[in-house]
Amino acid sequence: MVNKFLVTDDALEELIFQYCRDYTTLERKGRFDRISGRDRELDETILILLQKGRKNAVLLAPAGVGKTALVVGLAQKIVAGDVPEYLKNARVLEIDLSSMASGTSGPADFQSRFIPLCRGMAERYHAPEYPKYIIFIDEIHMIMPTCEGSSYRGLSEVMKPYLTVGDLHVLGATTHDEYRIYVKEDPALDRRFQQVPLEVPTPEETYHILQLLRNSYETHHKLKIPDDGLRLIIKLTEEFLPRRNQPDKSIIIMDGACAWHVMKNGVGGDLSLDSIRKMVSIECKIHPDALE
CATH class of the missing domain: 1.10.8.60 (Helicase, Ruva Protein; domain 3)
Known part of the structure; x- marks a missing residue:
């Protein structure tokens, strides 16, 4: 059968294997402790992911409050089947930017890995036989062009076309201050995301x-x-x-x-x-x- 995608199934899976952490697969293997106490924030995140337009969420909280734990909680709900039909069998994938950057000689080399990964997921978005891919990017402010000193600065420009047409689901995580300083300064990217604040537990x-x-x-x-x-x-x-x-x-x-x-x-x-x-x-x- 002729592959209808520019990035073949085998190539996409190889990119995921090399550069992503598959939270849903890890949950099926029992690698995570149960996540609880974030039902409201999880519902907010799922509500955003179900939308047709602004379907990307950014989790905002200080360090140590549980931003990554909420993403694990989302993977647990997906594996348990406790999500609407649209998200059944979805895959929650954290992009390991440090692994992706390892061994590269410059931004162009780095982007040659990043772009096929985004493209492979985006071009399968409307194919019902494929699961929805939910990309998690921790410290998402580090991909902004204005984040001086970041090895990943400028990746937001690569993602922007996919976010504009709505072919990617992205979950970001950062602090309120870093979001305000770096992400909010780019109105085109800011309006693609809805904020989900996480309060420090009592x-x-x-x-x-x-x-x-x-x-x-x-x-x-x-x-x-x-x-x-x-x-x-x-x-x-x-x-x-x-x-x-x-x-x-x-x-x-x-x-x-x-x-x-x-x-x-x-x-x-x-x-x-x-x-x-x-x-x-x-x-x-x-x-x-x-x-x-």
């Missing part, structure tokens, strides 16, 4: 997130994490790590405290509160006694 919301993640970390470290341990993690990270954001800082402390406990006491039993204080003290570079 301590109670963070507690709920840790409860959902707890089983995965208990299985990995082979010990139990008590409720009072989760509460202490949140209390100490709120007080002593104010410049970082939930839930990331609490997840890091939970994982590190479990590792410290196992290193000093072996597996089994409950995660000790002293191990939590020790891990926070390491992160803060203060004595554990100051955390009592």
Whole structure:
């Protein structure tokens, strides 16, 4: 059969294999923890993806709040079939720009990899026998021409024609400030995206997130994490790590405290509160006694 596309199926799959992280495939392999607590933002994102016109979303939040986790949550809903028919069997693909740039000698060499990937997905957009491709670009401000020092600057100009005709679904992620400084300055690109702000979780919301993640970390470290341990993690990270954001800082402390406990006491039993204080003290570079 004659291939009706400029980028053949085999060539597109090879590009995806080399330069993308396939979230939907990884979810089917059970590689992700369950994502919860972002139902509103997920619904907003799906609503945008279903539209005919502005079908691209940009997730806006400070570092550590869970922008990538929301993309994982989208992949989980797709794999579970918990999405409208239009998105059934869609593929969520993060473009690994650093991998794509590796070994290139300049912008033209880089774009010779990037353009066929975009073209291959775009030209299949209206072919019902192919899944919808949802491209995720983390730190999307780095592809803007005005982002000095970025190895990927100017890629937005390559994508713009596909976004203009509506043949690509793109999910971007960046901070509010970086979006304002770099993306919003380009009205042609800005109007192709709808913003999905993610709020920093409250301590109670963070507690709920840790409860959902707890089983995965208990299985990995082979010990139990008590409720009072989760509460202490949140209390100490709120007080002593104010410049970082939930839930990331609490997840890091939970994982590190479990590792410290196992290193000093072996597996089994409950995660000790002293191990939590020790891990926070390491992160803060203060004595554990100051955390009592």
